[in-house]
Amino acid sequence: MKPEIKQLRDKLKGLGLNGMIVSNPISVKYLTDLDAEGILLIAPKENVFITDSRYIESVNNSLTIDSEIFAYDKKNISKYDYEAFFENLGDIGFEENYVTYANYKKYLEMFHINLVETEGLVESQRIVKENYEIEKIKKACEITDQAFEYIIKHIKKGMTEKQIAYELENYMLSNGADGIAFETIVASGENSSMPHAVPTNRKIQENDIILFDFGAKYQGYHADCSRTVFVGTIPEEQKKVYEFVLEEQEKIIENFKEGTNIKTIIRNRETDYNLENFEVMHSFGHGVGLEIHEVPFLNSKVDNILKKNSVVTVEPGVYFPGKFGIRIEDTCLIDKNECIKLTKTAKTITTIKLI
Amino acid sequence: MKPEIKQLRDKLKGLGLNGMIVSNPISVKYLTDLDAEGILLIAPKENVFITDSRYIESVNNSLTIDSEIFAYDKKNISKYDYEAFFENLGDIGFEENYVTYANYKKYLEMFHINLVETEGLVESQRIVKENYEIEKIKKACEITDQAFEYIIKHIKKGMTEKQIAYELENYMLSNGADGIAFETIVASGENSSMPHAVPTNRKIQENDIILFDFGAKYQGYHADCSRTVFVGTIPEEQKKVYEFVLEEQEKIIENFKEGTNIKTIIRNRETDYNLENFEVMHSFGHGVGLEIHEVPFLNSKVDNILKKNSVVTVEPGVYFPGKFGIRIEDTCLIDKNECIKLTKTAKTITTIKLI
Numbered sequence: 068m069k070p071e072i073k074q075l076r077d078k079l080k081g082l083g084l085n086g087m088i089v090s091n092p093i094s095v096k097y098l099t100d101l102d103a104e105g106i107l108l109i110a111p112k113e114n115v116f117i118t119d120s121r122y123i124e125s126v127n128n129s130l131t132i133d134s135e136i137f138a139y140d141k142k143n144i145s146k147y148d149y150e151a152f153f154e155n156l157g158d159i160g161f162e163e164n165y166v167t168y169a170n171y172k173k174y175l176e177m178f179h180i181n182l183v184e185t186e187g188l189v190e191s192q193r194i195v196k197e198n199y200e201i202e203k204i205k206k207a208c209e210i211t212d213q214a215f216e217y218i219i220k221h222i223k224k225g226m227t228e229k230q231i232a233y234e235l236e237n238y239m240l241s242n243g244a245d246g247i248a249f250e251t252i253v254a255s256g257e258n259s260s261m262p263h264a265v266p267t268n269r270k271i272q273e274n275d276i277i278l279f280d281f282g283a284k285y286q287g288y289h290a291d292c293s294r295t296v297f298v299g300t301i302p303e304e305q306k307k308v309y310e311f312v313l314e315e316q317e318k319i320i321e322n323f324k325e326g327t328n329i330k331t332i333i334r335n336r337e338t339d340y341n342l343e344n345f346e347v348m349h350s351f352g353h354g355v356g357l358e359i360h361e362v363p364f365l366n367s368k369v370d371n372i373l374k375k376n377s378v379v380t381v382e383p384g385v386y387f388p389g390k391f392g393i394r395i396e397d398t399c400l401i402d403k404n405e406c407i408k409l410t411k412t413a414k415t416i417t418t419i420k421l422i
Numbered sequence: 423m424k425p426e427i428k429q430l431r432d433k434l435k436g437l438g439l440n441g442m443i444v445s446n447p448i449s450v451k452y453l454t455d456l457d458a459e460g461i462l463l464i465a466p467k468e469n470v471f472i473t474d475s476r477y478i479e480s481v482n483n484s485l486t487i488d489s490e491i492f493a494y495d496k497k498n499i500s501k502y503d504y505e506a507f508f509e510n511l512g513d514i515g516f517e518e519n520y521v522t523y524a525n526y527k528k529y530l531e532m533f534h535i536n537l538v539e540t541e542g543l544v545e546s547q548r549i550v551k552e553n554y555e556i557e558k559i560k561k562a563c564e565i566t567d568q569a570f571e572y573i574i575k576h577i578k579k580g581m582t583e584k585q586i587a588y589e590l591e592n593y594m595l596s597n598g599a600d601g602i603a604f605e606t607i608v609a610s611g612e613n614s615s616m617p618h619a620v621p622t623n624r625k626i627q628e629n630d631i632i633l634f635d636f637g638a639k640y641q642g643y644h645a646d647c648s649r650t651v652f653v654g655t656i657p658e659e660q661k662k663v664y665e666f667v668l669e670e671q672e673k674i675i676e677n678f679k680e681g682t683n684i685k686t687i688i689r690n691r692e693t694d695y696n697l698e699n700f701e702v703m704h705s706f707g708h709g710v711g712l713e714i715h716e717v718p719f720l721n722s723k724v725d726n727i728l729k730k731n732s733v734v735t736v737e738p739g740v741y742f743p744g745k746f747g748i749r750i751e752d753t754c755l756i757d758k759n760e761c762i763k764l765t766k767t768a769k770t771i772t773t774i775k776l777i
Contacts, residue, residue, distance in 0.1 A: 121617075121618065161523075163522065163523040163524040163527075164522055164523075164524045165522060166522060166523050167518065167519055167520060167521060167522055167523070168516075168518040168521050168522070168523055168526040168539075169518040169519045169539070171523040171526075172518075184523075184524070229595070233592065233595065237588065237592075240584070240588065262476070263476065
């Protein structure tokens, strides 16, 4: 049995639950390593994966005796089988933030159980990464770094944001990534002031600022990196803001390690923003792993203690609507005594020459 | 008020509902034209869009007095405002197939109402497309056709499936598409036998079969097209299967028009499959519009009458696991007396030459 399932079974026992229906596909993938649609039942006597005829063959090929997971094609499961899985054992956990109301009702009827909300149980287990997960995130970050190094040397005069985003993604896909972590942002000139800009047909020109936010996906795991660079000369105002953002980012990274309360660090950064009259328009960061955005989120609202081997992004930014914006972001690994940057592209002020 | 909202209000009245909470983002976009996260309240006296600070400015810029939609940033809405929206008026519809159990409970508490399941009310309204929607789908199909014409002339010896998929997508994005309708399938040789293949590093070689399934996205609307082509000579067995699939596809298209019962037509096709001992491994088609897969689905299980101005794909296929597969698919518009193909690439047996 995968240690991830064992750990979940222990947690369920601690909560007084007799089992759980796992339906969030990311959680299913995390617990089973299976790439197939279906739900995972953590039942009293066995682990059951219910899928359909599209996947049953490949699922059975992937599972070994050590998996301790029984796979069923749902078309072969009877009403009585469904009722037998949990043996009428009462309280069974489910993912209330993922299961639709329609499926909630269906589960109640099918399994003859009492459904209990589990409040992100698997998601919070996923915060602490196993070594094999960290290796995959590192690889995704490496590809991301290489892609950035490539792209800033290949921006031609007159290229559009869309074309640059496309080249960047192409580089990642051709160099080991098996996907793009999220929709790439390439925002130039005044477009950089929108934290969630999408690439447009705006052409890069002299004295532009360009904000990149991008990442590779590798074996299901994500990298997330932002850099802001300048074309030609840098206006003094932008230089000052860049230095502020970089300093703020490094302050967070320096303070992060196992045991740090995220809230305290982020509150201090918000104070710095207030002193400069900057508005906080974008989150300071988030967990990253099998999902591009996962817990923990970096905010000053709730106490949130960093755990060893969790992976988070650190991404402060300052935005002046209609003018320009600057964001700097790294994907970082939380260790016992430090916070280790997994994206390593230099962050000294960079000016590029159009080719 | 958009006619789509008026129509929904009439339907709600007919169902004895005093309003509805629309939370499926596709339905929200359909009813409001807004590109923003949030929920739409169809309330007794007004239409309310609740969003957050990331979107409120652009939402307010998009809305006009004719929209008759009031937009709120949720951080400015009090507990009492929430309770006032529906005036304690009792039965309010919600989307049970979209709303999570956690949000269902939150809505109950926030709005002080009784929530009633609406069973795909907006989705079924979306089946019949407005003219402006049909124009957008046509444009997406045009780009899709052009991309296919381009790609079959640009396949080099030794190119991988991934590279071909990438070129195809690049062509669409550089020629008017603002997105890819779904993950492109380029499946060659034995890979074509998997209905849901993802492009691999397999290199195209002489005497290959290549199955393409792809489409452009244009202003939110999708195109969906499959073609199967041959490299060099065609084995007799594959030729026969191709002719069978094409004939089956044309039989469906010839029979589809306003008022046709999908079930009857598909049941007849399944009979043809049985006669040839072919297994039905992939759906015969689906509605397409703001979503790549939407109602109606083409199956023989339930009565389902085609409506004028609905858009569906017709995509029979035959698959021999480990050997080869053939699928032919068009996006089609249902009219009063006929079914009009919106993807128009020729379907005569095509052999390509590697360059």
